[in-house]
Amino acid sequence: MADKLPGMSLKAIGIVRNEIKQPIRHGWREIVSEVVVNSDLTEALDRLDEFSHIIVLYWLHQLPAGRQLSLKVHPMGKPELPLVGRFATRSPSRPNPLGQATVRLLERRGNILKVKGLDAIDGTPVIDIKPYIPGYDSADDAKAPPWMTNQ
Numbered sequence: 001m002a003d004k005l006p007g008m009s010l011k012a013i014g015i016v017r018n019e020i021k022q023p024i025r026h027g028w029r030e031i032v033s034e035v036v037v038n039s040d041l042t043e044a045l046d047r048l049d050e051f052s053h054i055i056v057l058y059w060l061h062q063l064p065a066g067r068q069l070s071l072k073v074h075p076m077g078k079p080e081l082p083l084v085g086r087f088a089t090r091s092p093s094r095p096n097p098l099g100q101a102t103v104r105l106l107e108r109r110g111n112i113l114k115v116k117g118l119d120a121i122d123g124t125p126v127i128d129i130k131p132y133i134p135g136y137d138s139a140d141d142a143k144a145p146p147w148m149t150n151q
Contacts, residue, residue: 015118101120
């Protein structure tokens with residue numbers, strides 16, 4: 001099947017700038033970052049600052065490429081939690097190291113977006129930005145297993 005999957009090509013549209021040089025496990029909610037978007041795309045940001053929150057998609061560029069990943073893991077590395085499939089976790093170690101965060105948009109200055117809560121280190125390539133739309137980007141009937149919600 002892998003032979004029949006289409007190839008893909010991604011291009012960064014910007015970069016994350018903040019004081020965080022190495023990944024941290026907790027405390028991201030208070031981190032303020034700048035998403036510096038390629039200046040050729042500045043007009044694509046028009047009216048984005050009318051939204052309180054945005055969704056940032058980014059590439060976890062410091063994860064080792066080509067390493068073998070186990071298909072089952074304990075969520076958050078906690079052995080007391082059940083062994084689950086990697087796709088049932090938010091582990092950054094994935095077949096494609098793609099990150100996603102819904103963050104508060106504090107300010108826009110030209111091609112720079114000041115955000116709060118982005119869990120990406122300084123220098124992280126940004127792939128895309130989307131507005132967060134209440135009711136569209138949240139599911140009313142969402143559920144999660146007890147082993148995840150009791151943490």
